[in-house]
Amino acid sequence: MSSDLDSSYREVYVSFAQQERRLEKVEEEYNKVDKELQSAKETICQLEESKDNSKENLLLEVAAWEQDNEKFFATSAVKTILERVEQTSFVVISGSGGMGKSAIAYHIALSFRNMMGYEILPINEPSDILKFCKTGRKQIVIIDDLCGKFAIDTRIVGSWMRLKNSITRLVKLAKESLRIVATCRLHVSKCKQFQKLMQAFEITECDLLSDELALDLDEKRGIGLCHLNDNCLDSLGENVISQTDMFPLLCKLSAGKTFDPDFFEKPYQFFETELDGMALENKVCFFGLALLVLFNNNLKKNLFDDRCNKMFNEIFDEVFEELEMSDKPSKLFVLRSLETLNGTFIKVNESSVSAIHDKVFDFIAFFIGKMLLKTILKYGNSNFISERMSFEFSDEFTEDDFFWGDEFTEDGFVIMLDKDHEELYFQRIIQEIGNLRFRIVFANKIAKTTYYQGKLIDLLSKQDDILSIITGNVWALVLSAFGDCEMLSSFILEERLKKKKCEQTSDTKAEGTLSNVLFNTQIHIDDDDLGDIHNEFLSSSNSPLLLAIAEKREDIIQLLLESGNAININETILIDGIEGTALQFSYFSEEFIITKMLIDYKADVNVQLPDGGTLLHVVCEEGNVDYLEVFLSSEECDVNRVNDLEETPLFLACRSGNTECVELLVASQCDINSSNVEGKSPLHIACSEENADIVGILLNTDYCKIDHCDNDNNTALMISCERCNMEIEQLLILHGCNLNTANVHGRTALHIASTIGSTEIVQLLISNECEINLCDNDNQTPLNLAIENYQKTCIELLLSYSCDVNICTIDGQTSLHIACKTGQVDIVEFILNSNRCDVDKSDDNQDSPLAIACAHGSKDIVERLITQKCKIDTVNIFGLSPLHIAVRSDYIEIVQTLIESGCDINLCSANKQTPLFCACEMGICSAVQLLLNKGCDATICDSDGLTPLDIANAKGFLDIVSYFSEKDKSSEIDIIYSKI
Incomplete structure (x- = not known):
């Protein structure tokens, strides 16, 4: 018993301990998620703050422009x-x-x-x-x-x-x-x-x-007067003003200062004198300018507050030593002193300090650069060294040793290094290699010279660790080739071959190919100086390949493609805000040969673009036949892949009218019936774009679904009817399309052709025995639609084929009702002459065609219907006769016509009102006069016991009341005369 209790107790205890451990684990997970959430919130706040700061900086920048623009x-x-x-x-x-x-x-x-x-x-x-x-x-x-x-x-x-x-x-x-x-x-x-x-x-x-x-002389003087007075300009003389290109800048820099004409004739010498004096008398300010040079005209203020920035501290101490200052100033004192030069040498914004003008920085950089060569070569910005430093020519160099490009520099402000500083220069280059910063190594101004390359090769050969770095990194090989450093590129390649041979196992035959050299070679990059190339680009193993594509270097691309696993040809990365593969990048860069190379090396041609499509979609839409042939040559190419709108490459080729692309895709056995989100097939879109050649190509296949319907149940035949394309209509009918398919509105091709008045297509459809009397969802026949849209030639044609004119619409109206609404007497004439028309057929409101014509004021149609012996006293569901309707609508001529044709002038409506009531209620005096003169009974009372005069009096129509009074007096006189 006791043992059982002990056992039970242990089980409970173990269970409890397990639950407790699970709770601890849940708590740990919760804390972890909570920390991640807090971190995410902080990141969002930082991004928002950064966004606000960017907007604020933009406003400040434009505000500065406005100030200068004054x-x-x-x-x-x-x-x-x-x-x-x-x-x-x-x-x-x-x-x-x-x-x-x-x-x-x-x-x-x-x-x-x-x-x-x-x-x-x-x-x-x-x-x-x-x-x-x-x-x-x-x-x-x-x-x-x-x-x-x-x-x-x-x-x-x-x-x-x-x-x-x-x-x-x-x-x-x-x-x-x-x-x-x-x-x-x-x-x-x-x-x-x-x-x-x-x-x-x-x-x-x-x-x-x-x-x-x-600029002519007067314009230059105009610019000068914005900053200086006439006396200053006169003292310069016309020659100086005319011959000084940087005259606008010099005028701006001279504003508000003691004017010195020498500044315009020899601006650099002027700055040189100023900087010389500052170096002697105001070393702290000069100290600040030296830092500006070291940071290549972008000196961040926060560096002066950051005590933990080891690199800046070293630079600060180095500058202090090289300037041979007696007392070391504090960082903040240097910054404050530097800021006193605002407006003369520098400009200061919220976060940084820079020269007041790029040209001024050229002067400062050239002057200070020559003084602080040691510090600059050790700590200076890589771009500064790369762009602004070179070696002095010496007897052992020839002109061929140097490649200066189209023009090496502007105004000759290049810092020339003598033999004593070459060693420091190459020490910096070796240091950059060790830090995997290769741009300065292969893209500096003297990188193409045989002297530079030979010297660097000699140094690399003596330092195994650095040689190992430069030979083990694909970037070094790629950038050396980009920089046209042929000696270095060959040297690196040879060393890689040697390295690979040494690493090969005894049972592997050394082929000495580039594939062996680069196989499984890891790509590392830590190069801040690649500027506009984003971190996502740099961190990708594909980066060298993409860079080679950008530079159109087929030779390097070939080398990289043969490197085996070192390059992942199908890796998707983000570059310049656009995500894509090397193949996509190549295609959008319009590099045909490179695109073909990549496909030959099994690049994935089916990688999706942002719209869900592939490059094949783009190729077909743009009509690039050469590219299409290359893409189709890939066994992996999916010709039926659809984009987010479920459009195939064939669909896009049809829409864009690229006939050759359509032929190639059809020959590749693509699905020609695949429909998009709207249910439209390639045949639909080809008909919509009225491309008969493409329609013919699609129809000539054995598996084109000619009667395929889109989401609105429209067939290709209907779409071509809408475009009035006779050639395509004939093609479709020739290939046996169904002429009587109805869309979601119940309309056939004949309905559509009749609506838009395409007589040729109506004739073609009827000649091919389409159903002429089919009704749409509103029970409209093709004839009715032709009448509604005034398509007279189509009406005649349809009537000539004995179409039924008495079919009623959903409102019970016949073709004659619809024709009467148009007001076109010739259309009514066509229908009446067909001898099949029921002239008195009423619609659902019991309105006859005559009533419709009266309501629409069509006098000619009223007369034609009366000639046709229509009933003129038929009333509708409200008891209104055509005369009631004509009076209410104030169509006096129609009222006259009806009365002369013998209509019942005293016929009462449902509420026992004669047409005279309608005239009095509407205040139509002319109608009242006509009706009374034609003998209308003015004494008839309606269902409320009121006479027409009561109605007119209640409405305040005094002219009608007055006419009734005159009429009564006239009647009394007639009675008196009749009794005499």
Whole structure:
């Protein structure tokens, strides 16, 4: 007994412990979910705050433009550029630094906003256009330094080219509502990459140095007077004013300061003197400018508050040492001192400090860069080093050693490194490789030189750890090829081959191919300097392949495709806000050869696009026959895949009228009867688009369902009837379509053809023995619909085939009733002449055709019906005769006609009212006069015991009452005379 209790107790205890553990686990899970929820809320708040800050920054930026615009001088060049922007969607303003390119762009943006209601959108990246621009909204996009400032930035050019299709499509859809205005330094605009960009986007360039837009002396003086007085300008002289390109900037910088003519003749020397003096007398300010240079003109304020930023602390200490200052200032003191230069050297906003103008930064960077070479090479921004530093020419170099591009730089503000600093330069390059930051290694200004490549190869050969990094990372191989660093590219490839051979097992034959080299090689990337390429792009193993596609490098693509598992050709990633695979990216970049290469390497051709379709849908809609043949060559290509609207590629090809695509798809045994969400088949859409060739192709197959109905039960025959396409109608009838199928409204092809008056098609249908008297859901025959829509030739044709004119509609009306409503006497004549018409047949309200004609004021039709011996005193369900109706409608001529034709003038309605009552009630004096003169009995009382005179008197129709009185007096006189 005791043991049983112990056992039971243990079971209960164990059960309780298990429950307790489960509760603890649930609590842990709850806490975990709660933390995730709180984190999500914080993220949302941060995003909202970021959104608000972005909007606030935008408003502040435009407000600054407005302030500068107050001193803007509109030259003839500005007016010309404004006209160009009005006429074209994409305009670039080019010119030397300091010429006022940005000021003109801002002025144009403000003009569009103030005069035409455009929204201003200052952006930095081309992807922002797709993010912020909306069709239907008036927007003007402003982009400063479209493709780089100091030199062409191939990264930005690549981003523009990647988004070409999307942006051009958006611009085309937006039409007049979207304008893009960009600025570009002249030396950048002369580069080949920029010229290609101009062609791709059909950009209109406005060169401020061209004869058309160049400023004359008077205009330059006008600009100068916005900032200076006449005396200042006179002291400069005409030659200085005329020959100084950056005159607008120099005038702006001189405003409110002691005027110095030397500043206009030798601006750099002026800044050099100022900076020299500052380095001696105000070292703390100079310290701040040095930091600005190190951070490449974007010095974040929060760096001065962050005590834990180890890198900034090191940079700060290094600058202090190199400037040889006696006392080390605090970070905040340096920032506050730097801010005192606001308006002269720098401009300060909420979060950062930058030079007052890009040209001013060129001066500062050149001066300080030469002083702080050691610190810059150790800690400076990668882009700064890449774009602004080079080696001095020496006797051992030849011109062929250097590749300067179209134009190396503007105004020669390049920091030249002597032999003593080359070692530091290459130390930085080795450091960048170790940090997997490869852009500076292969895309700097001297990367193409044999000297640079040879020196780097020598260093790599002596450092196994760095060599291992550069040979084990596909990015190094790819970017070396992109940078046209042939020596380095070959060296890396050879080292990878060696490495692979060493790793191969003894039982594996070394083939020495690139496939072996890259097989199972992991791709790592940690390169912040790839600018516009998003993190999602960088983290993908597919990134090198996509970059190669963007740069149209078929050789590199081939190498990567042969790399086995190193590249996942079908990985979907987000790039520039668009999710897609390498194949989709290639197709939308219009790269046919590359697209074919990818398909040959088994790229998935069936990956879905955002609309649920595949690239095959796009190919067929755009009519790209060459691409279609390549896609169909893939065994995996699903020709029957549907998009979100359940449209097949064939459907889209039919809709777009791409006959060759239709032929190829049909030959590929696609389903030609697959219907979309509206139930429409390819045959339906081909008929709708009136493409007889495509209709013929579809009908000539053995399995086309010619009588397939859509969701409204419309057949292809009905759709072609709506389009009045005789050729397609004949094709469909020739292939045996059903002529009498009715849609959801009960209408056949003949109903539709009769409604729109297509006599040829009506004749064709009748000749092929369609049912001529079928009724729709309202019991309307084709004849009735033809009458309702005044289709006279169709009416004659239908009547000639003895159609039934006495079939009643849902309201009980015959063809004659409907004809009487039209007021067209010739239509009534057609029906009456058919000799099959019941002229007195009444509708559901017991209205005869004559009553209908009276109600619609058709005198000619009334006369024709009376000639046809119709009954003129038939009353409707309210007891109203045609005369009642004509009187109430104030059709006096019809009233006259009815009376002369012998109608009963005193016939009473359901409430015992004669037509005279109707005239008195409506106040129609002319009708009262006519009826009384024709002998109408004015003494008849209605069901309320009232006479017509009582009605007129109660209504206040004094003219009618007066006429009754005159009529009574006349009657009394007649009685008196009759008694004499």
